[in-house]
Every structure is written in C-alpha cells, then in structure tokens.
Amino acid sequence: MRKTVCIIALLFGSLAAPGQVKLTRENIDDVLSEMTLKEKATLVVGAGYKSMLAGITGADVRVPGAAGMTRAISRLGIPAVVLSDGPAGVRIEPARKRSKATFYCTGFPIGSLLSSTWNPEMVERVGAAIGNEALEYGVDVLLAPGMNIQRNPLCGRNFEYYSEDPLLSGVIAASYVNGVQSEGVGTSVKHFAANNQETNRFWNDSRVDEEVLRGLYLRNFEIAIKLSRPWTVMASYNRINGIHTQQDKWLLTDVLRDEWGFDGLVMTDWTGKRDTPAQISAGCDLMEPGEKSQINELVRSVKRGELPEEALDICVRRVLELIVKTPVFNGYTPSQAPDLKSHAAVAQEAAEDGIVLLENRSRALPLERGSVVALFGVGSYQLLPGGTGSGHVHRPYVVNLDEGMAGEGFTLLPTLTDLYGRYIDKNKPKKTMLSGMLGSAGAPEMELDRSIVESVAGEADCAIITISRQAGEGGDRHLEGDFLLEEKEKRMIADVCEVFHSLGKKVTVVLNVGGVIETASWKDLPDAIVLAWQPGQEGGRAVARILSGKVCPSGRLPVTFPAGYFDLPSSAHFPYEYSGRSSMAGGGNAGDDVPNVGYTEYAEGMEVGYRHYVLSESPAPSYPFGYGLSYTTFETGTPVIDGNSVTVTVTNTGAVAGKEVVIIMDPFLQTFGKTRLLLPGESQTLVLPLFFPAP
Ligand code: GLC
Numbered sequence: 001m002r003k004t005v006c007i008i009a010l011l012f013g014s015l016a017a018p019g020q021v022k023l024t025r026e027n028i029d030d031v032l033s034e035m036t037l038k039e040k041a042t043l044v045v046g047a048g049y050k051s052m053l054a055g056i057t058g059a060d061v062r063v064p065g066a067a068g069m070t071r072a073i074s075r076l077g078i079p080a081v082v083l084s085d086g087p088a089g090v091r092i093e094p095a096r097k098r099s100k101a102t103f104y105c106t107g108f109p110i111g112s113l114l115s116s117t118w119n120p121e122m123v124e125r126v127g128a129a130i131g132n133e134a135l136e137y138g139v140d141v142l143l144a145p146g147m148n149i150q151r152n153p154l155c156g157r158n159f160e161y162y163s164e165d166p167l168l169s170g171v172i173a174a175s176y177v178n179g180v181q182s183e184g185v186g187t188s189v190k191h192f193a194a195n196n197q198e199t200n201r202f203w204n205d206s207r208v209d210e211e212v213l214r215g216l217y218l219r220n221f222e223i224a225i226k227l228s229r230p231w232t233v234m235a236s237y238n239r240i241n242g243i244h245t246q247q248d249k250w251l252l253t254d255v256l257r258d259e260w261g262f263d264g265l266v267m268t269d270w271t272g273k274r275d276t277p278a279q280i281s282a283g284c285d286l287m288e289p290g291e292k293s294q295i296n297e298l299v300r301s302v303k304r305g306e307l308p309e310e311a312l313d314i315c316v317r318r319v320l321e322l323i324v325k326t327p328v329f330n331g332y333t334p335s336q337a338p339d340l341k342s343h344a345a346v347a348q349e350a351a352e353d354g355i356v357l358l359e360n361r362s363r364a365l366p367l368e369r370g371s372v373v374a375l376f377g378v379g380s381y382q383l384l385p386g387g388t389g390s391g392h393v394h395r396p397y398v399v400n401l402d403e404g405m406a407g408e409g410f411t412l413l414p415t416l417t418d419l420y421g422r423y424i425d426k427n428k429p430k431k432t433m434l435s436g437m438l439g440s441a442g443a444p445e446m447e448l449d450r451s452i453v454e455s456v457a458g459e460a461d462c463a464i465i466t467i468s469r470q471a472g473e474g475g476d477r478h479l480e481g482d483f484l485l486e487e488k489e490k491r492m493i494a495d496v497c498e499v500f501h502s503l504g505k506k507v508t509v510v511l512n513v514g515g516v517i518e519t520a521s522w523k524d525l526p527d528a529i530v531l532a533w534q535p536g537q538e539g540g541r542a543v544a545r546i547l548s549g550k551v552c553p554s555g556r557l558p559v560t561f562p563a564g565y566f567d568l569p570s571s572a573h574f575p576y577e578y579s580g581r582s583s584m585a586g587g588g589n590a591g592d593d594v595p596n597v598g599y600t601e602y603a604e605g606m607e608v609g610y611r612h613y614v615l616s617e618s619p620a621p622s623y624p625f626g627y628g629l630s631y632t633t634f635e636t637g638t639p640v641i642d643g644n645s646v647t648v649t650v651t652n653t654g655a656v657a658g659k660e661v662v663i664i665m666d667p668f669l670q671t672f673g674k675t676r677l678l679l680p681g682e683s684q685t686l687v688l689p690l691f692f693p694a695p
Contacts, residue, residue, distance in 0.1 A: 022077030025324045031076050032317055037309065039073050040316045041298035044280065046267075046290025047071050047080060055093035056433060062328075063138045065093030065103075065437075067270065067390065068289040070319065078320070079328050083188075083267075083288065087111055087144035087160050087176075088386045088536065089393035090133045101336065105133050106343040107385050107395035107537035110514060111146060111172075113354035115162035115558035116533065116628075118661040119674040120175035126350050127179020129343040134185045136338035140326035141186035141232060146391065147173040147224060148236075149217050150515075150559050151196040151608050152570040154477040159387035159514030159534055163558040164609025164625065166216055167669045170223025171691060172558075177228035184327055186231030189224055191269055192256070193217050193245060195236035197600060198476045199575040202271070205239040205592075205599035212605050213240070215695060218255065223692050225262050231322060232265045235284055246284050247275055253283035265318045273297070277307040285315035340396060344538055351535035351542035353659075356555035357528070357629040358519070364506040364527035366549025366631060367462060372411045374460035375402055376453075376496055379468030379512045381420045382428070382442040386534045387514045389473025392439030395537040401466060401510065404540030408548040413456050420446065441470035447488050450495045462507065463500045464547070465493060465526070469513035477515060479576050483565055484518045497525040510543060520563040520622040531555070549631060552658035554674070556628035560609045563622045569604035569612055614667045626665070632658040632680070639664055641690075646671055649685045652678035662686055668694035 023031050035043075047069040050057075054064035061069070066084040085091040090105040108114075108130060114123050134142045146160035147169055155161075162169040177187045194206035194217040208217060224230065233256065235246040245251055246268045256262045267286035268279065276287060276294045287294050301307035323329050357365070367373070375381070383400045386393060402412055427443035429435065445468070457463075467489055471477050485493075497507050508528040511517065512535075523529060530553070532543045545551045565571050575596040592598040607615050610625035632654025639648040639662075650660045657679045664670045671688040678684060 023320065023324065023329075028317060028320045028324070031078070031320060032313060034076060035073075035316065037299055037302055038295070039076070040309075040312050041295045042071050043073065043078065043319050044286055044298070044312070044315050045071065045294045046286065046288040048291060049289050051082070052289070055437070058097045063092055064096050065091065066139060067091070067143055070286065070323070071290070078323060081140045081323055081326050081328060082138060083141045083143055084134065084139040085143045085390040086393065087146045087391055089130060089395070090137060090139060090142065091390065091393055092137055092139070094394035102396075103137060103336070104340065104396035105137070105393055106130070106340055106347050107393040107398065108347045109351045109354060109536040109539070110159045110386050110391070110534045111162050112159055112515070112558060113351065113533035113535055113555075114176070115168055115172045116354035116356055116531075116555040117350065117674070118168070118556050118558075118663070118672055119353055120171055122350055122353050123172050123175040124179040125346055127176040128182050129179075129346045131180035131183030131185045133338040133343065134180070135183045135327055135332065136335045138328070138334040138336075139185060140328050141188060141322075142180050143188045143190065143234065143390070144180070145173045145176045145187065146190055147220055148191060148193075148195050149220060149608065151602070152568065152574040153516035153559075153562070153565065154479070154483060154574060154576045155196055155515075156198040156471050156476045157387070157389070157391070157473055158516075159471055160391045164560060165558070165669045166219035167223060167692060167694060168558055168672065169220035171227065173220065173224035174227035177224065177230045181228070181231065184332070186322065186325065188232040188234045188267065189221060189230045190234035191236030192221055192233050193236060193251065194240050194602075195238050197575060198474055199578050200597045201474075202237045203239065203592075204597065205242055206602060207241055207599055208602040209605060212602060215606060216608060219692075222260050225260055227691070230264060231325060232267055233262065234269050235266055237269050237271060244274065246271065247278040247282045249282040257283065265322045277301040280307060280315050281311050283315070285318045347536045348538035348542050351539055352545060352551045354533065354555045355535065355542060355546050355553055356531040356557055357546070357553035358531055358623055358627070359523060359526065359529040360629055361527045362506070364462075364508060365530070365547060367410065367547050369548065370409055370411070371461040372413070372459060373405055374413050374456050374463040374500075375405065375416055376448060376463060376492060377466035377468070378420060378424060378443050378445050379466035379510070380464065381417070382424050382468070383539050384442060384468050384470055384512050384514070384534050385536050385539050386439070387472045388439040388441070388470065390438070391473065392437070398537045399540035401464075401540045401543055404542070404544030405547070407541060408544040408550065410544070410548070413459055415456055419452070439472065442468065445486060445488055445492075448492045448495065450499070453495050453499045457499045457503055457505065460505065462505050463496050464508045464510060465496055466510045466512055467517070469515065469517060471514040476575060476578070479565060483516070485522065490522060493522055493525055508547065512539075516559055516561050518565065519561055523622065549656070552631045552656055553628065554630060554659035554661065556626050556661045556663065557623055558625070560613070560621045560625045561623035563619050567618055567621070569607050573601050573603050611668065626663045628661070630654075630658050630660070632656045634658070634660040636660065636662060644690045646688045646690060647685060648688065649683055650675050650678070651683040652680050655680055662688065664688065670694060
C-alpha cells in the first residue's frame with residue numbers, strides 16, 4: 001500500500017495541495033497560478049535600501065552594502081535575490097558587524113580603460129574575475145556594465161562607459177557580460193537608454209531623432225544583447241522624447257524584446273515610486289530599490305481593473321525566470337573568500353593592456369633602467385584608481401605611482417616624496433559617510449614652486465608629472481579647471497619642462513583621468529604623454545611597467561580627444577556650466593523648460609565623436625579615435641573581406657615584443673581585433689568578424 005501511495009504522490013507531485021508548491025526551474029507557471037495578487041505585486045518590487053545602508057544601520061542582511069534585493073516568498077520557495085554594483089568591481093561593505101573577516105573586492109580599471117584595450121578576450125577575463133567575486137560574496141546579479149555612449153566629454157559617468165562608437169561599446173560590453181555570466185552570476189546592462197548626462201538625470205528629457213537613437217544610443221545595447229544575452233537590463237532615470245524610459249513600451253517591449261529578442265528582465269534604476277502600473281504595462285519587471293507603496297499601488301490598480309492582471313503576470317514570470325537562474329536559488333554556498341590575489345593580477349594585466357601612449361618624442365620612453373626620477377604632481381603619490389558613485393569599489397589597497405616606480409627599480413627623490421606626502425596628508429578630504437560608500441576626489445593639485453623644480457633637477461635623470469582628474473555619478477564635469485588644465489597645472493608642466501630640458505633631461509606627463517581633457521595647448525611641451533585613465537588598484541604598478549618598458553603600450557583611444565571643447569557639436573547642447581542641484585539629490589525636476597537641464601536636444605544627430613570629423617569640416621582633433629603609439633612597429637597586410645569576416649596579417653617589424661590593434665573603418669568602425677604579444681619578426685593572422693557593419 002505504502003509503495004502505491006508513494007508512486008501516486010510521485011506521479012502527481014505537481015498537483016500537491018495549494019500552497020505546498022515550491023518553485024523549480026520547471027514549474028514557474030504552476031507557482032504563478034498559486035500566487036495571490038499581493039504576492040505578485042510583492043515580487044516585482046524590491047526590498048528597499050536595507051542592504052545598501054546596512055554598513056551604517058548594522059541591519060542583518062545577506063550581503064551588507066549590496067545595492068538592493070528582491071523580496072522572498074518563502075511559502076512558495078522563492079528566495080530573495082541580491083543585486084550589487086558595479087562595473088569596476090563588486091561594491092559591498094568591506095567589514096561587517098559581528099564578523100572579524102574583511103570583504104574587500106578587487107578594484108579593476110574603469111570602463112574607459114577596458115575599452116582602450118580593444119581586447120574582448122582581456123575584458124572577458126576581467127568580467128569573469130568580477131563575476132567570481134560576486135559569486136563568492138553571495139551576489140546574484142552584478143549591476144554592470146555601464147555602457148552609455150560617450151556623447152560629450154563632460155558627462156560625469158563617462159569613466160564607467162566605453163566609447164563614442166556603438167560597435168566598440170557593444171562588443172566590449174558583451175565581452176564583459178559573457179565573463180561575468182560565465183561564473184553563474186547575472187549582469188545588468190545599463191542605463192537603457194540615452195542617459196548621457198548626470199545633470200537633472202532623474203528628469204532630463206533626451207530629445208533624440210529616432211534614426212540617431214537607433215543608430216547610436218540603442219545600437220550598442222542591441223549589439224551587447226545579441227552577443228551576450230545579459231540576464232537583465234537596467235532602465236535609466238531619464239526620459240526619451242518626453243517619456244520616462246522605465247514606462248516606455250516602445251523601448252522596453254517593442255524594440256528591446258520584439259525586435260531584438262531580449263528574453264531577460266528589465267529593472268528600474270534606483271528610482272523612487274513613479275507610475276508603477278505604467279512601468280509594469282511597458283514591460284519594466286522589477287522596481288528597484290522598491291518601496292511598499294508600489295506594492296499597494298499595484299494591488300489597487302489591478303483590483304480597480306486599471307492594470308490587467310495578465311500584464312502583471314508577464315513581469316512576475318520574468319522575475320521568477322531570473323530567480324531560478326541565480327546562485328542563491330540553486331543552493332550555492334558562497335565561500336566569502338574569493339582569490340583576490342589572482343584577480344589583482346588580472347586587474348594589473350588589464351591596466352597594462354589599456355594604457356595609451358599618446359606622445360613619445362626622441363624615445364623618451366621607455367626610461368633607462370635604474371634611472372633617478374623626479375616625480376611631480378599630487379597624482380603621482382595619490383593615484384585615483386576609479387570614479388565615484390555606485391561605480392566605487394572598496395579595494396584592499398591601491399598601488400600609487402611612486403610605489404610602482406620604486407618596485408620597478410627606479411630611484412625617487414625623497415625631497416619630493418616628503419613634500420607631496422605632507423601636502424596630501426594635510427589637504428586630502430575628510431572621510432564622510434557618503435565618501436565611505438561612494439568614494440571621493442583626492443587632495444587638490446599642489447602649487448609647485450619653480451625653485452623646488454630647480455633645486456632637484458640636478459639630482460634626477462628625468463621627470464614625470466601626473467595630472468589627475470576625478471569624476472562621478474550625480475554630477476557632470478565642467479570646462480574650467482576640469483576639461484581645461486588649471487593655471488597651477490599649466491605652470492607645473494611649463495616649469496618642469498623648461499628646467500629639465502635646459503639640462504637635456506626628458507619629461508613625461510601621466511594622465512590619471514576618468515575622461516577626456518584638453519591636451520592640444522600643452523602636449524608639445526613634454527617629451528612623452530601616457531594616458532593611464534583610472535587604472536584600478538594595481539594602477540601604479542601597471543604604469544611603472546609601461547614606463548620601464550617591461551610592457552609595451554598597446555592601448556588605443558576609444559574616444560576622441562578634441563583640440564577644443566567647442567569643436568564638438570554636442571558642446572552647444574550640454575550643461576557644462578550648470579551649477580544647480582546635484583542630481584544625486586534625486587527628487588524633483590530641476591525645470592522642464594531649462595535647456596540642457598530639463599531637456600537636452602541631441603541636435604548634433606550622428607555627429608558624435610569621430611563621426612563629427614567624418615561628416616563635417618572641423619579642426620582636426622588633438623588625438624583621434626583609435627590613436628595610440630607603441631615601443632615597436634608593425635606591418636599590417638591588406639585586409640581581405642571573406643563573407644562576414646575580414647582576414648588580416650600583422651607582423652612585428654620592430655625590436656621589442658608588442659601587441660597591435662587592427663581597426664577597420666569605412667568610414668565608421670566596421671570591425672577590430674588585437675594580436676597576442678608578438679615577438680620581433682613574429683606574425684599573426686587575425687580573422688575579424690563583421691559583427692554589425694555600421695550603416
Ligand atoms: C545608481 C546608478 C546605477 C546603480 C544603482 C544602484 O543611481 O545610476 O548605476 O547601479 O543606482 O546603486
């Protein structure tokens with residue numbers, strides 16, 4: 001008898017009594033039919049800021065510092081899922097109450113450096129390392145990559161983004177997503193879409209012609225989604241042509257799903273309650289961070305017959321389909337101890353692969369081994385490894401340039417080390433709760449007295465000057481003292497170059513910046529210029545290995561450095577002078593009728609970045625898209641188009657090993673690829689897929 005009962009139970013297990021069904025990969029429809037209306041509404045609304053603020057409140061959550069969670073429904077075996085930032089490394093609290101352990105995460109280079117590698121394989125390895133840290137710390141979905149088109153050099157979040165070109169941006173994003181998701185952790189490609197400024201970001205209306213929207217601002221997301229199938233998409237704060245993206249059915253359902261075939265989940269960016277039923281109807285499945293009032297609003301709206309329950313069911317199903325993929329649902333036990341040492345090596349290698357050599361006159365670089373180096377600039381002793389905001393990372397350490405140089409066997413001048421060390425200690429910003437969570441700028445540049453330069457020049461073989469720039473979420477950059485050098489920076493470069501050149505000694509400028517700055521007016525003064533971007537926690541070591549010649553620079557620009565800011569047509573439609581409320585404050589609209597604040601006309605159309613120089617007469621850029629020098633030389637054969645790929649052979653014709661980037665433009669970017677490290681005389685034939693030929 002017992003046996004018969006067991007068999008019957010097994011056969012009809014799925015017909016278990018109501019309320020006993022537990023979620024599996026196979027029974028989502030059964031669970032959906034079991035759910036009450038309140039449970040459905042609960043599942044599409046996040047659990048609030050509890051985990052993000054746990055470092056301050058001490059709340060007992062699974063991953064303190066994670067940006068958000070979904071809500072569990074234990075009756076149905078539905079766990080809460082953890083969502084955490086960010087693109088340059090997992091952002092969670094590095095310490096927890098009631099634990100002596102630490103939870104540091106590797107600080108990888110910023111997005112703009114990753115795209116400067118032009119190396120999908122390298123970026124995929126970075127993604128895998130970040131994905132592993134997410135997995136081992138209990139994060140189910142990483143809120144990355146940030147991939148908006150760099151429409152204008154002064155967007156505060158360009159550091160997180162990849163390029164002015166949709167193909168490069170989309171392919172790099174896809175590589176990152178494939179890397180992270182290879183670890184069984186989800187991603188969220190963001191911020192969908194046309195979120196290209198921080199000023200008034202919660203309300204700003206991006207007014208974009210549909211052809212331009214599709215050809216530029218959606219194109220990179222389309223490429224990334226078709227090449228990598230991200231688990232989720234994050235709908236941005238802003239409006240497009242008058243409609244908030246988070247409730248734009250054309251964007252989230254007609255284009256994203258019906259045209260592109262996206263089969264994952266759409267979540268909001270971290271928005272307060274808006275029109276929740278409209279968001280659900282448009283195909284936005286998950287409200288983050290979430291608040292109870294959204295649950296009640298949905299229940300009311302369905303009961304009043306305003307929101308069809310079927311529309312809610314569609315979103316609930318997509319939340320369930322996400323949950324059954326997650327590590328927590330599949331019973332994974334995080335080790336809480338990822339291999340940070342091996343990940344640091346990946347971060348260093350990626351930084352070395354993306355650093356761009358902009359100038360190298362009379363072979364100033366690489367430096368002679370064992371040189372005595374006069375190191376100027378606050379940034380030489382206080383590297384900025386990454387930007388601020390949700391893209392911040394609690395790193396175990398940061399290698400500054402002075403440390404990296406010493407590690408490479410160079411001798412530094414104690415006079416300068418002491419001088420800058422004391423200045424930084426005195427002038428670095430005090431740590432606050434906010435800067436603890438979101439990072440901060442460092443000490444401002446020091447006024448360097450020429451007498452100091454003159455007093456040390458005789459002791460050194462050469463000089464290095466670091467110029468630093470910080471930027472971050474919630475505010476855009478400005479022209480004066482940001483895009484343009486400050487007077488004290490111009491004086492420092494001029495003085496050091498005059499004094500050291502008078503002694504026949506060379507000068508290198510290192511740019512530790514999150515975005516494009518003005519270079520044309522001063523780039524002829526030094527002998528060499530190295531663009532280090534914000535190279536992550538291993539940055540000082542990576543830059544030093546480039547300067548020493550241990551590594552041959554192979555980065556190429558993913559974005560144009562214009563000769564002048566106003567050469568770019570978008571400069572007429574960007575809030576570079578706006579000094580109103582930071583949009584980090586969220587909340588109300590800064591003014592619908594204020595140009596470039598309430599709304600921004602994308603009047604430049606397709607003329608973004610290098611496309612402007614292709615499509616219009618304009619002064620040549622200071623450094624063009626795709627530009628970068630090497631310590632060796634290469635010969636690149638004639639590319640041969642064969643169906644939907646291009647074959648091309650590259651030979652190292654120089655004296656040192658190096659990597660070459662092949663970039664095929666016609667006139668827009670058609671495809672690209674990077675060789676492995678080629679020894680002198682060695683060749684490699686690349687087969688470059690014509691992913692998505694630019695129209
Ligand atoms: C922020 C950012 C987004 C981030 C989210 C969670 O406002 O716009 O990139 O993932 O909120 O921190």
